[in-house]
Amino acid sequence: MSNNSPNPYDDVFNNMAKIVDEIVRNMPDAQHARIIGYTIVTRQASGDPKCFFCGGDEDGGDIPYEVVETEKQIFITAMIPPDVVNAPYADIQSNTVRICVDNRTTAIMLNEPIDVIHSSYRVHRGVMDISLAKIQ
Numbered sequence: 001m002s003n004n005s006p007n008p009y010d011d012v013f014n015n016m017a018k019i020v021d022e023i024v025r026n027m028p029d030a031q032h033a034r035i036i037g038y039t040i041v042t043r044q045a046s047g048d049p050k051c052f053f054c055g056g057d058e059d060g061g062d063i064p065y066e067v068v069e070t071e072k073q074i075f076i077t078a079m080i081p082p083d084v085v086n087a088p089y090a091d092i093q094s095n096t097v098r099i100c101v102d103n104r105t106t107a108i109m110l111n112e113p114i115d116v117i118h119s120s121y122r123v124h125r126g127v128m129d130i131s132l133a134k135i136q
Contacts, residue, residue, distance in 0.1 A: 075131055081101065
């Protein structure tokens with residue numbers, strides 16, 4: 001059956017799913033193996049990333065996160081624990097982003113002010129993606 005989908009990534013994702021399935025099937029104790037959440041980023045940040053760092057200490061109660069910064073944008077990706085009770089959210093302020101998950105909060109201080117109105121976040125399959133627009 002041919003794939004007539006308009007999305008050019010469908011074939012890539014289908015092939016990747018087959019590869020991951022094969023890897024999991026060949027793992028020791030494969031009957032207990034599970035894949036829980038993953039994110040495939042198909043968009044590229046405009047401009048070359050000038051900053052990349054990781055933060056958060058899961059053992060210390062923080063939410064682990066990664067930050068990629070370009071000339072015009074900041075992208076934060078956080079791993080949301082699987083056992084959350086309430087919906088996680090991002091409190092986006094002009095110089096700080098707080099990732100709030102139940103009674104845990106991880107604050108990320110920003111080096112440059114951001115445009116709160118043109119910034120957003122999304123939580124999907126255990127991953128929070130935060131896109132921040134810098135004030136130009």
